[in-house]
Amino acid sequence: MSRPELPIEELPIWAHLNGVKLTNVKIAKTQGRGYGVISENTLTSESTLEPPAWIAVPHNLVLNAVAVNEYAKEDRNFKLLLEAAEHRVTIASHPSHASIGVSNPWTEYLQLLPGTLFVPTLWHEDERLLLRGTSLEAAVNAKVIALVAEFDAIQQISSDIPCWNEVLWESGSVSLRDWLLLDALYRSRCLELPRLGESMVPCIDMVNHSASPTAYYDETSKDEVVLLPRPGASIIAGEEVTISYGDTKSGAEMLFSYGFIDPTSTAESLTLVLEPFPDDPLARAKLMAFGEAPKLHVARDGSSVVWKSPFAYLMCLNEEDGLDFRVLQDTEGGQQLRVFWQDDDVTDRVNGFEALIQSHPLSALFRLRVVTVIQERLEVQLDRARSHQVAKQDPDLGDVRDECLKAAELLRKVETGILESGIESLEEERSSLLADKNVVAYLGSMETAASDLVEEEASNEVEDFS
Numbered sequence: 038m039s040r041p042e043l044p045i046e047e048l049p050i051w052a053h054l055n056g057v058k059l060t061n062v063k064i065a066k067t068q069g070r071g072y073g074v075i076s077e078n079t080l081t082s083e084s085t086l087e088p089p090a091w092i093a094v095p096h097n098l099v100l101n102a103v104a105v106n107e108y109a110k111e112d113r114n115f116k117l118l119l120e121a122a123e124h125r126v127t128i129a130s131h132p133s134h135a136s137i138g139v140s141n142p143w144t145e146y147l148q149l150l151p152g153t154l155f156v157p158t159l160w161h162e163d164e165r166l167l168l169r170g171t172s173l174e175a176a177v178n179a180k181v182i183a184l185v186a187e188f189d190a191i192q193q194i195s196s197d198i199p200c201w202n203e204v205l206w207e208s209g210s211v212s213l214r215d216w217l218l219l220d221a222l223y224r225s226r227c228l229e230l231p232r233l234g235e236s237m238v239p240c241i242d243m244v245n246h247s248a249s250p251t252a253y254y255d256e257t258s259k260d261e262v263v264l265l266p267r268p269g270a271s272i273i274a275g276e277e278v279t280i281s282y283g284d285t286k287s288g289a290e291m292l293f294s295y296g297f298i299d300p301t302s303t304a305e306s307l308t309l310v311l312e313p314f315p316d317d318p319l320a321r322a323k324l325m326a327f328g329e330a331p332k333l334h335v336a337r338d339g340s341s342v343v344w345k346s347p348f349a350y351l352m353c354l355n356e357e358d359g360l361d362f363r364v365l366q367d368t369e370g371g372q373q374l375r376v377f378w379q380d381d382d383v384t385d386r387v388n389g390f391e392a393l394i395q396s397h398p399l400s401a402l403f404r405l406r407v408v409t410v411i412q413e414r415l416e417v418q419l420d421r422a423r424s425h426q427v428a429k430q431d432p433d434l435g436d437v438r439d440e441c442l443k444a445a446e447l448l449r450k451v452e453t454g455i456l457e458s459g460i461e462s463l464e465e466e467r468s469s470l471l472a473d474k475n476v477v478a479y480l481g482s483m484e485t486a487a488s489d490l491v492e493e494e495a496s497n498e499v500e501d502f503s
């Protein structure tokens with residue numbers, strides 16, 4: 038469906054008609070960041086009067102799960118769709134020419150939003166290949182697969198409702214691209230409000246991000262959502278008003294949610310998927326007991342690199358170490374997978390093996406195994422990141438937009454740096470663990486056992502020939 042677009046110059050009229058107050062600011066095009074909020078007045082940090090809110094949005098315009106349910110009370114057809122989809126549809130737009138649906142302020146507001154977004158789920162196939170070797174490669178592919186499945190499910194559900202079938206599918210006016218766009222608009226524009234939770238708020242969603250923000254948003258006692266100057270903020274007329282989208286988000290998270298990376302304000306970290314050993318007979322039980330996708334989080338912390346991966350500990354322990362899985366009958370006749378460590382039931386502590394192994398005499402050996410696994414995972418990732426590095430003049434590059442190329446290469450650069458430092462610090466830890474007296478004794482005993490076995494086999498061979 039080609040979304041009808043309204044020029045941003047129409048926004049003040051829309052705001053006026055819908056009770057949004059814009060005070061000393063206007064919404065206009067910015068350099069390279071789409072629309073933004075521009076101050077029309079100078080505000081100095083010495084100003085003694087409490088400045089009014091730059092933007093005040095009435096409660097009835099806030100779009101969130103509660104508002105969607107309220108809207109369904111007014112629109113019978115939308116209610117049918119929502120119920121059929123078991124409330125999985127959280128925001129909905131309908132074609133402006135559709136003959137069903139009760140029009141509301143959002144119908145028009147959606148037309149004021151920019152049509153081009155650089156969120157990677159909207160990148161073309163060639164552009165998505167730019168993410169190979171970055172931590173976003175798997176995440177974006179998985180998200181696109183999930184969105185395609187959601188779209189198919191919604192299509193199937195709504196085709197059974199005659200009015201929706203006619204307006205959405207028989208007319209051929211809606212495509213997967215619309216679903217991807219809706220998801221990207223939501224992800225890049227929703228705010229986390231203190232009381233109302235995850236919500237879309239018109240006009241306040243026009244504020245761009247900066248590492249040195251001048252504004253913040255809040256809710257008033259009248260449930261209005263307001264954009265306020267930060268205490269002590271100064272701004273000159275014509276300057277852009279900005280907020281922080283969060284300073285603990287990694288480059289990958291920023292690119293995934295907002296379609297850009299600001300290297301001055303992103304946390305230097307990355308999250309990778311961790312796979313259990315393919316030949317581990319306990320792999321399935323470990324995954325089931327762990328209950329979530331195994332991950333490895335690596336972050337720069339000052340001059341060092343720290344990592345966290347509760348699954349890596351579970352992954353590196355075996356039956357001969359004292360790990361055990363048992364299926365127990367519960368009181369309702371069902372079966373439960375329980376995890377045991379040194380004969381203690383630790384099912385509720387599968388995330389805590391780092392602490393559980395501490396008191397074991399071989400804890401340094403277990404840590405050595407884990408550190409080795411983590412180091413190898415970082416090396417595989419680093420190799421992939423380096424081998425998929427691309428340049429603008431690359432003849433195999435395909436049809437990619439500059440914005441996507443720059444963002445993907447910036448992400449690769451940031452992540453390559455973290456991986457290199459991480460591998461270096463893990464190598465240091467590995468060397469010191471290899472020198473641990475318990476590890477030395479254990480590895481020595483293993484060597485002796487192995488050479489005894491070789492000798493035994495050799496003497497057996499001699500016996501066989503005699």
Ligand SMILES: C[S@@+](CC[C@H](N)C(=O)[O-])C[C@H]1O[C@@H](n2cnc3c(N)ncnc32)[C@H](O)[C@@H]1O
Pocket residue numbers: 069070071072073150151154155225226242243244245246247294295296297299
């Ligand atoms: C909440 S909207 C802000 C308004 C948006 N610029 C627009 O045109 O509607 C978030 C989007 O603004 C853009 N954006 C915000 N801050 C940015 C920044 N510092 N650098 C580049 N793009 C930015 C990104 O496209 C992001 O997905």
